[in-house]
Amino acid sequence: MPEYQAFRVEVADKIAHVVIDRPEKINAMNADFWTEIIEVFRWVDDTDEVRVVVLSGAGKHFSSGIDLMLLAEVGNSLGKDVGRNAETLRRKILQLQASFNAVDLCRKPVLAAIHGYCLGGAIDLISACDMRYATRDAQFSIKEIDIGMAADVGTLQRLPRLIGDGMMRELAYTGRTFDGEEARELGLVNRTYADAPALIEGVFAIARDIAAKSxxxxxxxxxxxxxxxxxxxxxxxxxxxxxxxxxxxxxxxxxxxxxxxxxxxxxxxx
Missing domain, CATH: 1.10.12.10 (Lyase 2-enoyl-coa Hydratase, Chain  A, domain 2)
Structure with a gap:
């Protein structure tokens, strides 16, 4: 099985457990994350033994979103020519979008198990999954508005199909934090669990049920x-x-x- 810097992948009972594995950095999405997630889901797609994917985060949180150091590196790469800067930024954004498109286009169902923080880019990620489950105290936020930008890797395109338009706009315009229970009421997550162990147990039970089907x-x-x-x-x-x-x-x-x-x-x- 391939090894990764930003992920840990384990397979049992025809289920691939894909874990974002940067707990010391609140599972922030660094350069390795964005390239490796494409490789992970390509491997999942190509491995017939795998029938379902469970996606979770190591440590106390699912993910705090894009690593701000990565954003800083992109900013430092810009020069004085507006046209060339625009071309550079557009290519970079499309590259990042491709990372979550790989999740969306995966042939196998992808179940997100969310606990702790699920912020910014992590909302883009779970929006590309088939189903979402969370602990009751999970913390969600479309955080991009608070750093002066519009979310650009899938939230604003996929979330309106998951929750109501008005609530999606409220969450995107305000960037406010909402918990797992509100996420369930909105239809963003299918159900909630008391804590992380119960979450993983519950999501794997659903995954095993799916894996037993044709x-x-x-x-x-x-x-x-x-x-x-x-x-x-x-x-x-x-x-x-x-x-x-x-x-x-x-x-x-x-x-x-x-x-x-x-x-x-x-x-x-x-």
């Missing part, structure tokens, strides 16, 4: 949901008809049907 069926379901985010209903119906014309011929369907009729637990190939 990986082809899970893959198709995720692809259809993702596709419908940006397409009309009739486009989606056309796509699922074409997709299932192939996938309904899979052995998984016969395995699932036989197990259901025999009241047994199905075993699917990777």
């Amino acid at each position: 990986p082809l069926a899970v893959r198709g379901t995720k692809e259809m949901i993702r596709y419908m985010r940006d397409h009309r209903v009739d486009d989606g119906l056309e796509y699922i008809a074409t997709w299932n014309a192939a996938m309904l011929q899979s052995a998984d369907l016969r395995v699932a049907m036989a197990a259901h009729m025999g009241k047994q637990k199905p075993e699917f190939a990777d």
Whole structure:
């Protein structure tokens, strides 16, 4: 299994546990983080043994967002020409966006387990995940407004599809902190847990349930949901008809049907 500087990756029961592993820096997203997250999710995509991903943070917090040292380095790289500065910044922003696009486009479901701080860029990250779960006392904030910028790596594009438009605007304009319980009420997280151990136990139980299903069926379901985010209903119906014309011929369907009729637990190939 590959080794990383900003992450720790463990696989058990067909679940990849991807841990942001910079606890001494509140899991701030440094240069290694932004490049390695693409490598991590490429590896996840390519590894058939992995069927589900649980994403969490080491130590007391999920993540405090982008490492301000990284922002300072970008600022120091700028010169006097406005046009060239704009081109440099635009390329950098697109590179950072690609890091979270890798999570969004991953073929496998990604479940975020959030405790402690989930600030700024961490909101962009969890917005790219399939589902989110949190401790009741987790602390969320769209923090970019407080450092004089608009969030630019996915929050403002993905969050409106997860929570109501009015509340999304309030949180983005004010940058105020809200806890796990409010996040659940808003629909940002599916459910909350008393503490971090209960969170991990609960999220892994859900992940194991998903991992036991047909990986082809899970893959198709995720692809259809993702596709419908940006397409009309009739486009989606056309796509699922074409997709299932192939996938309904899979052995998984016969395995699932036989197990259901025999009241047994199905075993699917990777």
